[in-house]
Amino acid sequence: MKLSTLIVCILLVTLSGCKDSTPLKASEPAKTTSTTPGTPSEAVHNLIVKYNSLLSEGYKTTNMTKLQEVTSPELAEKAYYHMAAIGEGKNRMMSDLKKIDFVETDCATPAKCRVVTKELWDFAYADIITGARSNEVKDYQYDVQYVLENKQGRWLITEITATGEERKELPGWDKMFKKK
Numbered sequence: 001m002k003l004s005t006l007i008v009c010i011l012l013v014t015l016s017g018c019k020d021s022t023p024l025k026a027s028e029p030a031k032t033t034s035t036t037p038g039t040p041s042e043a044v045h046n047l048i049v050k051y052n053s054l055l056s057e058g059y060k061t062t063n064m065t066k067l068q069e070v071t072s073p074e075l076a077e078k079a080y081y082h083m084a085a086i087g088e089g090k091n092r093m094m095s096d097l098k099k100i101d102f103v104e105t106d107c108a109t110p111a112k113c114r115v116v117t118k119e120l121w122d123f124a125y126a127d128i129i130t131g132a133r134s135n136e137v138k139d140y141q142y143d144v145q146y147v148l149e150n151k152q153g154r155w156l157i158t159e160i161t162a163t164g165e166e167r168k169e170l171p172g173w174d175k176m177f178k179k180k
Contacts, residue, residue: 095123
């Protein structure tokens with residue numbers, strides 16, 4: 001907690017606005033050190049990578065509490081309700097972010113950034129009791145727009161808009177809830 005507070009303070013001092021399109025793989029380690037503050041775009045990129053990791057873990061463990069570290073309360077609640085809906089069907093989602101490319105990053109104002117990514121995911125649904133997997137999808141591509149705001153000295157994701165490609169193998173809600 002102290003390290004993240006220090007990093008946020010350093011970022012506030014150096015925050016001047018930026019625009020870039022630097023690709024970053026999800027498997028790359030976060031570039032946060034207390035001696036090199038980095039740019040605002042690096043900070044928000046790292047936050048998005050952390051968000052995706054926490055989201056994936058939250059679906060796996062059926063616990064979205066940690067999302068509150070990186071999102072607004074409203075976004076964390078939205079993810080919780082989606083996870084709970086999947087759980088109503090006696091499933092949990094197992095997901096793996098294979099690749100993330102940062103297509104556009106706009107930090108033109110000190111308190112707000114807009115980031116556009118292309119993300120490649122694998123996911124499946126696992127029965128909560130038996131662990132049996134179903135409805136597995138490989139290489140599903142999402143185009144995602146994130147809006148991040150600096151609130152009280154801390155970057156948070158406040159909006160997410162995702163669009164995915166149309167694919168036949170994606171399960172419908174009836175199939176997920178085993179209503180057919």
